[in-house]
Amino acid sequence: DAKTTQPNSMESNEEEPVHLPCNHSTISGTDYIHWYRQLPSQGPEYVIHGLTSNVNNRMASLAIAEDRKSSTLILHRATLRDAAVYYCILRVWGYGQNFVFGPGTRLSVLP
């Protein structure tokens, strides 16, 4: 699997937008960009994924660069409950492929 690079940690103030970056310069054309997050003492949970176009769902937005070598997860209004480790993962389409998690970005949300 192609590698991703994320900052180790980020801080945000409550109710402000958060932009979590991810670099994936070796991404291939069939790699989907996935984001998961892990709240303390819980299993990782799916946040969002996309291939080429920007994506929105109830949790977040995913902005994908035109060359697909980077992406940004956007939390529109951070809450204290968004404090978690956020993982950016590249995933090849289809079954039989493992998900490899890097160290992720630890997001702290300040009240």
Next chain:
Amino acid sequence: DSGVTQTPKHLITATGQRVTLRCSPRSGDLSVYWYQQSLDQGLQFLIQYYNGEERAKGNILERFSAQQFPDLHSELNLSSLELGDSALYFCASSTTGVRGNTIYFGEGSWLTVV
């Protein structure tokens, strides 16, 4: 609730012992994944099964083994346990096709080896 069920939630055992962790995937999911998470290692992929067959192998020790049964539940067997095996073990599942490109994690099984 992700729909993935793991048992037991907590387990304390002695070095040298053997334990079995169980995972029931979400209804309809054919793939099961096992991960280990210790404090200093992050999430480590161990192994994946798809419809009863091993599909991918990660950093799984020879003392560890897994299988997926015809009813699609999976078990992770850990033997000759060492102190360093103390960790949170996660199971995850996914299906195939468009929806299958996402995996869902259980709440994990905390293993403490003393």
